[in-house]
Amino acid sequence: MARKTGSHSEITGPRIRAAALKLFARHGYAAVSMRQIAAEVGVQAGALYLYTPDKETLLFELLKSHMDDLIAAWDAEATGGTPLDRLEAFVRFHIRFNLDRPDAVFLSYMELRNLGDENFAIIEGLRREYENRLERILRAGHEAGAFSTPDTKLATLAIIAMLTGVNTWYREGGRLSRDSVGDIYWDMVRKAVAA
Amino acid sequence: MARKTGSHSEITGPRIRAAALKLFARHGYAAVSMRQIAAEVGVQAGALYLYTPDKETLLFELLKSHMDDLIAAWDAEATGGTPLDRLEAFVRFHIRFNLDRPDAVFLSYMELRNLGDENFAIIEGLRREYENRLERILRAGHEAGAFSTPDTKLATLAIIAMLTGVNTWYREGGRLSRDSVGDIYWDMVRKAVAA
Numbered sequence: 001m002a003r004k005t006g007s008h009s010e011i012t013g014p015r016i017r018a019a020a021l022k023l024f025a026r027h028g029y030a031a032v033s034m035r036q037i038a039a040e041v042g043v044q045a046g047a048l049y050l051y052t053p054d055k056e057t058l059l060f061e062l063l064k065s066h067m068d069d070l071i072a073a074w075d076a077e078a079t080g081g082t083p084l085d086r087l088e089a090f091v092r093f094h095i096r097f098n099l100d101r102p103d104a105v106f107l108s109y110m111e112l113r114n115l116g117d118e119n120f121a122i123i124e125g126l127r128r129e130y131e132n133r134l135e136r137i138l139r140a141g142h143e144a145g146a147f148s149t150p151d152t153k154l155a156t157l158a159i160i161a162m163l164t165g166v167n168t169w170y171r172e173g174g175r176l177s178r179d180s181v182g183d184i185y186w187d188m189v190r191k192a193v194a195a
Numbered sequence: 196m197a198r199k200t201g202s203h204s205e206i207t208g209p210r211i212r213a214a215a216l217k218l219f220a221r222h223g224y225a226a227v228s229m230r231q232i233a234a235e236v237g238v239q240a241g242a243l244y245l246y247t248p249d250k251e252t253l254l255f256e257l258l259k260s261h262m263d264d265l266i267a268a269w270d271a272e273a274t275g276g277t278p279l280d281r282l283e284a285f286v287r288f289h290i291r292f293n294l295d296r297p298d299a300v301f302l303s304y305m306e307l308r309n310l311g312d313e314n315f316a317i318i319e320g321l322r323r324e325y326e327n328r329l330e331r332i333l334r335a336g337h338e339a340g341a342f343s344t345p346d347t348k349l350a351t352l353a354i355i356a357m358l359t360g361v362n363t364w365y366r367e368g369g370r371l372s373r374d375s376v377g378d379i380y381w382d383m384v385r386k387a388v389a390a
Contacts, residue, residue: 028308030225110305113223154371154379161360162353169352176349184349192387 015041016051017065020058025103029059029111059111060119066104067126073097074133083141084190090134091189092182094163099178105167131156138193147193159189210236211246212260215253220298224254224306254306255314261299262321268292269328278336279385285329286384287377289358294373300362326351333388342388354384 019040023032034055038045052058077093078086098105112123135156141147149155166181176184214235218227229250233240247253272288273281293300307318330351336342344350361376371379 028223028225030223150382151371151379154376155383157360157364158357158380158383161363162357165352165356168356176346181349184346185353187345188350188353188387191389192383194386194389 012041012043013051016048017058017062021062021103021107024059024062024111025106029055029107029114056114056116056119059107060115060123062104063108063112063115063123064119064126066101066108067123067130070097071126071130071133074130078133083137083144083146086137087134087141087147087189087193088186090137091159091163091186094160095166095182095185096178098164098167099170102167105164109164131160134159141193145195148195149193155193159192162189207236207238208246211243212253212257216257216298216302219254219257219306220301224250224302224309251309251311251314254302255310255318257299258303258307258310258318259321261296261303262318262325265292266321266325266328269325273328278332278339278341281332282329282336282342282384282388283381285332286354286358286381289355290361290377290380291373293359293362294365297362300359304359326355329354336388340390343390344388350388354387357384 016037020032020037023037023040032055034048035045037055037058038048041048052061074090074093074097077089079089080086081089108123112120115123135152138147138149138152138155142149142152163185166185170176170178170181211232215227215232218231218235227250229243230240232250232253233243236243247256269285269288269292272284274284275281276284303318307315310318330347333342333344333347333350337344337347358380361380365371365373365376
């Protein structure tokens, strides 16, 4: 997509994306106008169109940068070790990364349907790339006899759904620390794939 | 909420709810107008207001009837037996019930934020009632030494998130039958809570 380059847009682009993320997460993509986003940033609506051709492009950029960040963060953190070590690292990483970004996670699930076919396919592709990283761990463990996951694809989707669900109920300062949640979910995942 | 009684509304109410469910699921609650719902039903927009005071009430009725149906269906199906038997029945029931109602499940997750506080609390209460049914099974199994679920509340939320996730990827006529999906998820859940 076309985007202006230079210092001006580099300053304003992140502010526009932050404002859009906040408003989309709070009110829903369909209910938010470009005018409201401009007001949140403190610019005229016309100025917004210097940085983004339309609202869908803003949504797409938010969802894409979330997936890019997720994959890059995992690739930076993923270590070697046994499949069991790698699976534990994945479980704790996924919970932590998502809890740090509640709005972006919420948006990624809620507003995917508002993307056009081409943008949707790109986000779906990035999700698949992320899922493949978990699936490779499960397959390695299954082949080594450490795990029993008769269908590694379904195990992948089941584990990610389970872990992402933490975002729907976790409250900072509640009865459980993030580490305790990580411990409890790791216990369940470890057993779920056990040989 | 006020609702007209009598044969006329009994015929039209379900049609209005079916039209609203279809349009909300397809386009999102915020993007659908009462006028569009009326057009889908084949009545004037004014006629809609004889049956429902506003769009939020329609959404609330859809989410509430989904939860009422879910709980009633499980209560009708839930059998006795060991905690393991009851857990297996729950896993297979949840997947099957949700796959039969993709639009209602989608709406229940996507549009909850559009309810006012009072209606939101009612839906949350019904969810809790449903979750409690699973949690009681887990607690019974844990106390009997058949399961090891150090935190039955989290295990409940994890299992429901995992099972509900099936709706996001399952396609009728794909490589797996519903029964195969039930078998694979039951294997993971059974192991996840194993002592």
